[in-house]
Amino acid sequence: MTESHSLDIEGVLKRLPHRFPFLMIDRVTEVVPGKSIVAIKNVSVNEAHFVGHFPGFPVMPGVLVIEALAQAGGVLAWESATAADQSVRILYLVGIRNARFKHTVRPGDQLVLNARLTARKQALWRFDCRAEIDNKLVAEAEILMATRKEP
Known part of the structure; x- marks a missing residue:
């Protein structure tokens, strides 16, 4: 049986x-290799996209x-890969299916x-992915990613 564990920001990095400004995970509270992950994104008003999306709201x-x-998902893949899977360092987003957005995400929210x-x-x-705030679904999607063979 695979044990679950957590990761701080150094483990995520x-x-x-x-890296900044595109790192979207602050902490992993639980990861079970080969199965699942729970991570945290602390949403801050200082993030650049809030300047134009949307002024005043x-x-x-x-x-x-x-x-x-x-x-x-990338962290989960890294945790799930075998020692021979060196190509898992970079996964490319290749598909998004059934994406649904239920609620807005605002500064001060903690995205789970x-x-x-x-x-x-x-x-x-x-x-299969879900984003929640205070146990309330804000978004869900099936995400497909692929590794690339390095030359």
Whole structure:
């Protein structure tokens, strides 16, 4: 049986290639390799997209919520990969299915990102993802990512 564990920001940085201003995960509260992950994104008014989206009523763009979910999936893939899977360092977003947005995400919110690994076939990874605030669904999607063979 695989044990769950958590990751602080240093652990996240070791597992994802993203950096400011595009790193969307602040902490992983639980990851069960090969199964699921729960991560946190603290939404701050200081984020650049809030300047223009929207003045006077800042809302986190839905595409960035999807990106945060994909990054959670990326950490889960890294945690789930075998030692031979060196190509998992960078996963590319290759598909989004059934994306739905239920509520806005505003500065001060804490976005809880849930991803469950539903399938893996060679370089393709599929995740069922949900984003919540205070146990309330704000977005969901099936996310497909793929690794790329390095030259």
